[in-house]
Amino acid sequence: MNPLIGIGLKIISTFAFLAMSTLVKLASSNMPIGELMFFRAFFALIPLGIWLWWTDELRNAVKTTRLGGHLVRSISGSGGMYFGFASLALLPLPDATALGYLSPIVATVLASILLKEVVRPYRWAAIGIGFLGTLIMAAPHVLQPDLAKLYTAGPALGALAGLTASACNGFSSIQIRKLAQIERTGTIVFYFLMVTSLVGLSTSLFEWREPTLNEAALLICSGILGGIGQILITASYRYADASVIVSFEYSTLVWAVAIGFFVFGDIPHLAVFFGALLVIASGLYVVYRERQLNSRLQAAAISPTDVVL
Numbered sequence: 001m002n003p004l005i006g007i008g009l010k011i012i013s014t015f016a017f018l019a020m021s022t023l024v025k026l027a028s029s030n031m032p033i034g035e036l037m038f039f040r041a042f043f044a045l046i047p048l049g050i051w052l053w054w055t056d057e058l059r060n061a062v063k064t065t066r067l068g069g070h071l072v073r074s075i076s077g078s079g080g081m082y083f084g085f086a087s088l089a090l091l092p093l094p095d096a097t098a099l100g101y102l103s104p105i106v107a108t109v110l111a112s113i114l115l116k117e118v119v120r121p122y123r124w125a126a127i128g129i130g131f132l133g134t135l136i137m138a139a140p141h142v143l144q145p146d147l148a149k150l151y152t153a154g155p156a157l158g159a160l161a162g163l164t165a166s167a168c169n170g171f172s173s174i175q176i177r178k179l180a181q182i183e184r185t186g187t188i189v190f191y192f193l194m195v196t197s198l199v200g201l202s203t204s205l206f207e208w209r210e211p212t213l214n215e216a217a218l219l220i221c222s223g224i225l226g227g228i229g230q231i232l233i234t235a236s237y238r239y240a241d242a243s244v245i246v247s248f249e250y251s252t253l254v255w256a257v258a259i260g261f262f263v264f265g266d267i268p269h270l271a272v273f274f275g276a277l278l279v280i281a282s283g284l285y286v287v288y289r290e291r292q293l294n295s296r297l298q299a300a301a302i303s304p305t306d307v308v309l
Contacts, residue, residue, distance in 0.1 A: 002239045003239065005236075005239040006236045006237070006238070006239030007236075007248055009232050009233070009235050009236035009239065010232075010233060010236040010248045010249075011248055011251055012232055013228075013229045013230075013232035013233040013236060014229075014248070014249065014251050014252045014255065015255055016225050016226075016228050016229035016232060017225070017226065017229040017252070018093075018097070018252055018255045018256055018259065019225050019259075020040070020222045020223075020225040020226045020229065021088055021093065021096075021097070021222075022093065022259050022263060023218045023219070023221055023222040023225070024036055024040065024085055024088055024218075024219075024222050025088045025089065025093060025264070026218055026263075027211070027215045027218040027219050027222070028085065028088060028089040029089070030209065030215075031209060031211065031215065031219075032203075032204040032207045032208065032209065033082055033085050033086055033089070033203075033204075034082070034199070034200045034201070034202070034203030034204030034207075035200065035204040035207075035208060035209065035211075036085050036200070036219065036222075037078065037081055037082060037085065037196060037197075037199065037200030037203075037204075038197055038200035038201045038204065039200075039219035039220060039222065039223050040081065040085075040196075040200075040219070040222050040223045040226055041081075041192075041193045041194075041196035041197040041200060041223065041226075042193070042197040042200075042223060043219075043220050043222075043223025043224055043227070044193050044223045044224065044226045044227030044230065045190075045193050045194075045197075045223075045227065046223070046224055046227060047224055047227035047228045047230075047231060048186070048189055048190065048193065048227050048230070048231070051186070051231045052186045052190075055186070057184065057186045060184060060186070060187070061184070061186045061187050061190045062187070062190065063187065064183060064187055064191070065182070066179060066182065066183060067191075069175060069178060069179050069183075070179065070183075070187075070188070070191040070192070070195070071191075071195065072175050073172055073175035073176060073179060073188070073191075073192065074191055074192045074194075074195030074196060074199075075195065075199070076168050076169075076171045076172040076175060077168070077169070077172040077192050077196065078195060078196045078199040078200070079164075079165075079168035080103075080165045080166075080168035080169035080172055081165075081196060081200075082165075082199075082200075082203075083161045083162070083164040083165035083168060084096070084100070084161075084162070084165035084169075086157075086158065086161040086165075087099065087158045087159070087161040087162035087165055089158070090154060090155060090157055090158025090161065091155055091158035091159065091162065092260050092264065092266035092267075092268055093256050093259060093260035093263075093264060093266055094253065094256040094257045094260045094266060094268040094272065095137070095155075095158075095159075095162075095266075095268055095269070095272050096158065096162055097252055097253060097256035098137050098253060098256070098268075098272050098275065098276040098279070099134065099137055099138065099159065099162035099163060099165075099166060100162065100165065100166055100169070100252075101130070101133075101134070101166075101249075101250070101276065101279040101280070101283070102130070102131075102134045102163060102166035102167070102170070102279070103166045103167075103169040103170045103173065104130075104170070104173075104283060105127050105130045105131055105134070105166075105170070105279075106166060106167050106169075106170025106171065107170040107171075107173040107174055108123060108127055109127065109170075110170060110171055110174045111174060111177070114174055115174065115177065115178070120289075122285070122286070122289050123286055123289075126282040126283070126285050126286045127282070129278055129279075129281070129282040130278065130279045130282040130283065132275075132278060133274075133275040133276065133277070133278030133279035133282065134163070134166075134275060134279060135275070136271050136274055136275030136278065137159075137271065137272045137275030137276060137279075138159045138160075138162070138163060138275075139271055139275075140155075140269040140271045140272070176188060185234050189230055189234075193227075249283075250280045250283065250284075253276055253280070
């Protein structure tokens with residue numbers, strides 16, 4: 001274990017994903033969302049294939065005994081990507097990024113319901129605070145004097161799309177947890193990219209727009225960056241505990257504000273900063289308490305279910 005390497009890989013991965021989102025946003029003005037999905041997923045197979053070949057896992061990537069589980073995970077993940085790209089197209093980059101912080105909250109709630117995981121009182125309190133922060137972030141976009149604007153292609157619809165994407169991604173993460181117990185990481189990623197490529201292609205067949213050379217370059221690079229980000233974030237967990245790695249997820253907001261300002265001229269609403277602060281604080285508090293709990297368990301050599309915090 002080398003936490004510094006793990007943290008470094010995690011931070012680089014967040015930048016790779018944010019750079020991918022930036023390229024998608026640059027190309028999103030005239031492209032169908034399904035077409036954006038296809039390029040993002042299909043060309044991510046290039047770095048994934050290289051990584052699987054390097055780790056000698058290429059032949060085993062397609063072997064699975066849980067095809068149904070992969071389909072459920074991939075379809076929910078595709079939904080997250082679809083609505084996430086819609087949010088990117090309609091919102092400033094920092095706002096769309098901040099709304100994505102709802103995913104861990106959704107995942108925690110679903111883990112309690114579907115996986116019967118023990119969620120202690122402090123985590124429920126953090127979930128409540130995080131959810132409040134999400135509502136604050138969405139409020140400037142959703143609270144419109146004219147309700148008809150909620151159904152037009154604007155910030156309100158973008159905020160709703162972002163919240164839907166987080167819900168889909170939260171459910172998808174639950175499926176990943178279940179699959180990760182019996183399936184290889186490369187297999188999970190491979191089926192997700194293949195299914196998402198097909199979903200994106202099928203939803204854009206009747207509105208396919210041939211990209212310009214510049215748009216094609218942006219979309220191909222977005223796919224490659226997405227694949228690289230996936231590999232880096234997977235590798236980061238080999239060098240540091242998940243409780244250490246996950247806290248650096250929030251560094252994306254720093255990158256998003258900088259890129260949003262210098263590339264798109266976006267200045268996030270103050271409510272987005274305040275709401276994001278609540279979500280980040282609740283997330284970091286959970287990380288702190290989980291590490292504290294693990295230290296106590298290791299010292300006392302008892303089961304996590306025997307401790308109530």
